[in-house]
Amino acid sequence: MYSKQVAEHIANPRNVGELESPSGVGDVINEVCMDRIRLTVRVDGGRLSEAKVRAQGCPPTIAAASVLTELITGRPVSELQTLGRADITDALGHLPPAKKHCAALALEALREALDDIARRASQDDPA
């Protein structure tokens, strides 16, 4: 049912935790099944330098949260806006059709974190 990649991320989740004084936070909940992903990221010089994640829920939610941190770390923030659901499912091999929403939740956490980065930046720089 699940790919080797999903199983591997479940057994060994990557970048688990929460950053202190992050540049942005994305904390999202799927109200249907109450799965939750909390992503904290740090940005240095326009590049996402560090990401930590915590997650609760079914296996693909844990795996999507874990793989997301690998996909975004080290990349320019400007590139991350174009990251799509397929990028996450591809990185996990595949997800069953009924589980695609788990990848969507991870993406939502990223979008919220990116919005938070922008919001904090505009607050720091009241032009």
Add this chain to the structure above:
Amino acid sequence: MPIYLDNSATTATAPEVIDAMLPYFSEESGNAQSVHSFGQRAKAAVEYARRQVASLINAAPGEVVFVSGGTEADNLAIRGIAEAHREHGRHIITSKIEHPAVLATCEALEAMGYRLTYLPVSGSGLVAVEDVASAISDDTILVTIMHANNETGSVQPVEEVAELVARARASGMDHLHFHTDAVQSVGKITVDVKRMGVDLLSLSGHKFHGPKGIGALYVRKGTRLGKLFYGGHHERDRRPGTENVPGIVGLGRASELAREQFGERSARLRELRDYFEREAIGRIPGVLINGDAGRRVPNVSNLSFHGVDGESLLIALDLKGIAVSTGSACASGSLEPSHVLTALGLTRERVRGSLRLSLGAYTTREEIDYALGVLEETVAKLREMLPAGGAELMDPTAF
């Protein structure tokens, strides 16, 4: 090392069983209905196996009907009684925690106009005998309550229900019958149809180290039963179709092994299971036993791990070569949890965190120790992943 702890799903066929079956695929490949010597030897093998099965459950050989497995046995019992006794009543009593082979059959009859009562269970997963008593009415033709539950292993008060049915029958309810699905209990605890007082009992070969595709329905002598299939006059006219001779021989041998090794096997499994649970609860915080810890088959442990998804545990354990199962499954974003654990009134979180380990004749202490180590490590990793606040989920009192 591959470790199989999912023996409630199916078991490995015992080498002795395979040895007994092998000749019936080749040199002894006769049809048990044929008149020639090949047929006679096949027929003798079938009848020998019938005696072996009958002996295991204390039935008369003529009361054992070979079928394809547990699902067919349940269907034949329930639909057979419904069809043969419909002119006397259309009410059937069952429980909410039955196997789908019983529940779906009951639902199909309900759609055909039968009246069904689905009895609730207590928090430890047991049907109350008083509930059965108050559900019985003049038009009740069948009570079907499982012996041991497939998810929790809880053993239902089958003897007490049988007494109730016997009393009702003595007071004139001639058409009331009692069926029990004993697929999970045969070979694990004493299954004695006389002592239990049942009219019909289902069993399945592959659940106790026999082959897949073979089972039996015990039908008490004199029970009027409709048919699922039409054809020849096999199995005393109860179940047509050429006999699955190798399967039947295998079921017979597995029954004999179960009878010979029963006491020792059950005691060993109980000790291993209890050891597993003591260690799991001692080493991992926030673990609870689901079902009735006292009244259950000796080989099943259903535990909930607070704050952790059972399916995630299953996947991580599988990666380390350990096979278990879970009652939690989430599809399309909405939980479709185990109907059994839900009927016990467990919280959604507890159902979600549930994991079933089921031991078999070949399970060793070393395997249990390895599984404990992997389980402890995996639960810790998954809990570390929990968002802030998740740590308090590990308090079992809030579970």
